[in-house]
Amino acid sequence: GTMSAEKLEECRQHVRAQLDxxxxxxxxxxHDPVHGGFFTCLGRDGRVYDELKYVWLQGRQVWMYCxxxxxxxxxxxxxxxEAAKTGGEFLRKFAxxxxxxxxxxxxFCLTRDGKAVKVQRTIFSECFYxxxxxxxxxxxxxxxxQLEAEQMMEQLICWVRVDPSxxxxxxxxxxxxxxxxxxxxxxxxxxxxxxxxxxxxxxxYAELGSWCVRQxxxxxxxxxxxxLENVSADGAELPGCSGRLQNPGHALEAGWFxxxxxxxxxxxxxxxxxxxxFVALPYASGWDTExxxxxYFLDVDGHCPTQLxxxxxxxxxxxxxxxxxxxxxxxxxKPELLHRFFQVYDYTFSHFPDSVSGEWFGYLxxxxxxxxxxxxxxxxxxxxxPRCLLMCEQILDDLLNKD
Amino acid sequence: GTMSAEKLEECRQHVRAQLDxxxxxxxxxxHDPVHGGFFTCLGRDGRVYDELKYVWLQGRQVWMYCxxxxxxxxxxxxxxxEAAKTGGEFLRKFAxxxxxxxxxxxxFCLTRDGKAVKVQRTIFSECFYxxxxxxxxxxxxxxxxQLEAEQMMEQLICWVRVDPSxxxxxxxxxxxxxxxxxxxxxxxxxxxxxxxxxxxxxxxYAELGSWCVRQxxxxxxxxxxxxLENVSADGAELPGCSGRLQNPGHALEAGWFxxxxxxxxxxxxxxxxxxxxFVALPYASGWDTExxxxxYFLDVDGHCPTQLxxxxxxxxxxxxxxxxxxxxxxxxxKPELLHRFFQVYDYTFSHFPDSVSGEWFGYLxxxxxxxxxxxxxxxxxxxxxPRCLLMCEQILDDLLNKD
Numbered sequence: 001g002t003m004s005a006e007k008l009e010e011c012r013q014h015v016r017a018q019l020d021x022x023x024x025x026x027x028x029x030x031h032d033p034v035h036g037g038f039f040t041c042l043g044r045d046g047r048v049y050d051e052l053k054y055v056w057l058q059g060r061q062v063w064m065y066c067x068x069x070x071x072x073x074x075x076x077x078x079x080x081x082e083a084a085k086t087g088g089e090f091l092r093k094f095a096x097x098x099x100x101x102x103x104x105x106x107x108f109c110l111t112r113d114g115k116a117v118k119v120q121r122t123i124f125s126e127c128f129y130x131x132x133x134x135x136x137x138x139x140x141x142x143x144x145x146q147l148e149a150e151q152m153m154e155q156l157i158c159w160v161r162v163d164p165s166x167x168x169x170x171x172x173x174x175x176x177x178x179x180x181x182x183x184x185x186x187x188x189x190x191x192x193x194x195x196x197x198x199x200x201x202x203x204x205y206a207e208l209g210s211w212c213v214r215q216x217x218x219x220x221x222x223x224x225x226x227x228l229e230n231v232s233a234d235g236a237e238l239p240g241c242s243g244r245l246q247n248p249g250h251a252l253e254a255g256w257f258x259x260x261x262x263x264x265x266x267x268x269x270x271x272x273x274x275x276x277x278f279v280a281l282p283y284a285s286g287w288d289t290e291x292x293x294x295x296y297f298l299d300v301d302g303h304c305p306t307q308l309x310x311x312x313x314x315x316x317x318x319x320x321x322x323x324x325x326x327x328x329x330x331x332x333x334k335p336e337l338l339h340r341f342f343q344v345y346d347y348t349f350s351h352f353p354d355s356v357s358g359e360w361f362g363y364l365x366x367x368x369x370x371x372x373x374x375x376x377x378x379x380x381x382x383x384x385x386p387r388c389l390l391m392c393e394q395i396l397d398d399l400l401n402k403d
Numbered sequence: 404g405t406m407s408a409e410k411l412e413e414c415r416q417h418v419r420a421q422l423d424x425x426x427x428x429x430x431x432x433x434h435d436p437v438h439g440g441f442f443t444c445l446g447r448d449g450r451v452y453d454e455l456k457y458v459w460l461q462g463r464q465v466w467m468y469c470x471x472x473x474x475x476x477x478x479x480x481x482x483x484x485e486a487a488k489t490g491g492e493f494l495r496k497f498a499x500x501x502x503x504x505x506x507x508x509x510x511f512c513l514t515r516d517g518k519a520v521k522v523q524r525t526i527f528s529e530c531f532y533x534x535x536x537x538x539x540x541x542x543x544x545x546x547x548x549q550l551e552a553e554q555m556m557e558q559l560i561c562w563v564r565v566d567p568s569x570x571x572x573x574x575x576x577x578x579x580x581x582x583x584x585x586x587x588x589x590x591x592x593x594x595x596x597x598x599x600x601x602x603x604x605x606x607x608y609a610e611l612g613s614w615c616v617r618q619x620x621x622x623x624x625x626x627x628x629x630x631l632e633n634v635s636a637d638g639a640e641l642p643g644c645s646g647r648l649q650n651p652g653h654a655l656e657a658g659w660f661x662x663x664x665x666x667x668x669x670x671x672x673x674x675x676x677x678x679x680x681f682v683a684l685p686y687a688s689g690w691d692t693e694x695x696x697x698x699y700f701l702d703v704d705g706h707c708p709t710q711l712x713x714x715x716x717x718x719x720x721x722x723x724x725x726x727x728x729x730x731x732x733x734x735x736x737k738p739e740l741l742h743r744f745f746q747v748y749d750y751t752f753s754h755f756p757d758s759v760s761g762e763w764f765g766y767l768x769x770x771x772x773x774x775x776x777x778x779x780x781x782x783x784x785x786x787x788x789p790r791c792l793l794m795c796e797q798i799l800d801d802l803l804n805k806d
Contacts, residue, residue: 118575241453308715363711
């Protein structure tokens with residue numbers, strides 16, 4: 001109706017203004033003119049409180065700048081391209097450390113001048129490396145870069161599907177192989193990244209994409225009543241806390257990944273599962289009816305999670321929820337999905353943005369009070385907020401028939 | 404005066420009753436009659452919510468049972484000895500995994516039946532292994548066991564002071580060697596453990612003990628105005644968050660370790676530093692004047708810590724504070740130290756014990772509300788609470804001239 005069209009237009013303008021504000025904040029405060037790369041430990045006012053450079057966040061910021069430059073007219077500016085390029089240069093120069101056996105691992109954390117401080121025994125630094133380098137190759141037209149992204153991706157796929165030994169984790173008898181939802185989600189994200197507009201790649205990675213989707217769908221458990229974060233390699237529930245763990249924001253993110261996949265492949269079945277399971281269930285179980293907002297972690301049987309931060313309200317689950325509900329609405333036009341979008345929107349914009357110094361707070365108590373007041377940290381960079389705002393702006397433009 | 408003697412007697416009786424309650428809780432709920440060892444994931448009512456067995460906590464529980472059995476008449480019971488023995492058996496049978504190069508690493512976490520799930524690249528599992536096995540050898544009189552504890556200790560010392568490569572951490576160019584206060588604290592604790600009543604060991608480990616004390620004293624920084632958790636290998640302040648990190652509960656624990664060392668060696672200088680620096684400073688900076696209780700982490704320059712749980716009130720810093728203030732008072736008889744003890748005591752006993760199901764909650768919000776309601780978890784076992792209560796009872800007995 002007219003009411004919701006008006007409200008959507010209001011949202012669109014607000015989201016657009018917020019995106020401008022957030023981009024300005026990071027352009028202003030996060031660049032290192034001396035060594036290149038990005039500072040991500042930015043205090044409330046944007047001042048750098050730690051010079052470590054986190055590889056996940058370097059990769060994500062390069063990707064985000066490129067995506068903005070490539071897809072939004074008002075961000076197609078030399079300043080943004082330059083920032084993406086120098087970030088990419090830092091990443092390509094310093095992120096890779098030799099992993100032995102001719103394999104490349106990416107570090108998790110670097111000093112300001114690019115020396116490796118820590119290497120994680122997981123695939124995520126490498127994933128964000130691929131996202132960054134591939135997206136950068138799209139704005140620069142550098143085919144060597146594209147090839148480099150593909151090579152790293154091939155190695156990743158090998159770690160996940162063939163031989164994880166290059167990750168450096170000793171195989172222990174009690175450490176059963178698990179399907180942790182983050183892994184197929186990340187890989188699906190990479191498949192979507194490298195396949196966009198490339199029919200050859202689409203063909204090459206079609207099987208991998210389907211495998212990722214199947215792996216994600218294995219997380220629908222309890223006769224379809226819950227999304228669980230970790231399941232066994234053959235899709236059964238795992239015992240203990242790890243098996244009962246729920247991460248509502250992560251499930252919502254998986255929801256919109258699946259919605260994108262469903263739209264690309266015209267798969268109505270997956271769209272239905274995405275909406276009914278990955279979007280509806282985490283909201284139903286994860287929304288705090290007393291104080292509003294999404295819990296960070298929950299236990300499906302109602303035990304207390306062992307994560308100290310389980311009841312905190314983090315910025316990124318709310319980002320994922322906004323994208324998930326708006327995309328679900330735009331694909332299905334079901335009014336209850338729009339209603340939920342508005343509900344998450346109201347909580348998010350009344351709690352996270354900092355009207356004094358710009359950008360968003362990342363970490364609130366269960367009651368909604370700011371618990372950590374920095375704008376960037378080891379896990380909060382220039383990624384979830386701008387990606388959410390960009391995607392919401394694009395979906396709203398589309399819903400409102402803007403050009 | 405009479406007033407404080409009365410209050411101390413009240414404390415003594417309350418602490419004693421609390422210790423009985425806590426011992427009963429763990430005897431009742433944590434034993435695994437099938438595989439041996441201890442469940443530590445115990446819900447509010449004591450029910451097991453996860454069967455994983457954490458090696459730190461297995462070792463600590465064995466140690467605690469033995470220490471109670473060995474030093475307190477009313478706990479010199481077959482049931483406690485039996486529990487310690489079966490726990491020790493589980494630990495000795497399953498905790499050690501081959502680390503390559505003829506070295507033994509201890510796992511961090513085992514399945515219920517003792518299969519290794521996770522190995523940390525640190526020394527702490529091994530430290531608690533040594534504590535447990537040495538203390539057990541004292542109650543059983545088993546010299547093989549004592550030897551085994553010593554062998555593991557020798558390997559530990561080698562990792563810390565000679566060659567850390569056996570820990571499995573790759574040396575990275577940006578990862579500068581640091582003096583993390585936990586390491587010399589743990590080693591000093593082990594020195595005190597293996598030297599008790601053994602003149603030969605005392606001689607053998609005298610140099611190591613002094614080294615540990617020097618390493619701990621390096622954490623007094625900022626011209627004596629602050630205790631910092633991590634310093635460089637030569638005792639200088641480190642840059643960034645890691646260098647500015649303060650952990651008030653940990654500094655207080657270091658305080659009473661130093662007080663014990665000072666008493667044993669008759670070193671008045673170290674006693675003075677322990678009281679003025681390690682006991683007074685963390686309390687001054689770490690006590691929440693608004694809501695009461697000790698913060699978990701702080702940044703010495705007032706930046707927001709990056710640990711999500713920084714402002715939470717955890718049980719164990721309060722345990723350490725009780726021991727630190729009471730021991731400092733008993734050694735110096737300074738009334739302000741007794742006053743602080745009472746203040747911490749009032750907060751602790753009005754917030755942590757669960758009057759409904761017994762034992763203590765471990766994790767409160769900054770405001771003092773229970774945030775996680777379980778009695779045991781991956782890091783909370785049968786250790787900090789009973790050790791604190793036992794030590795307070797013994798010091799109070801001594802202050803009040805009880806036998």
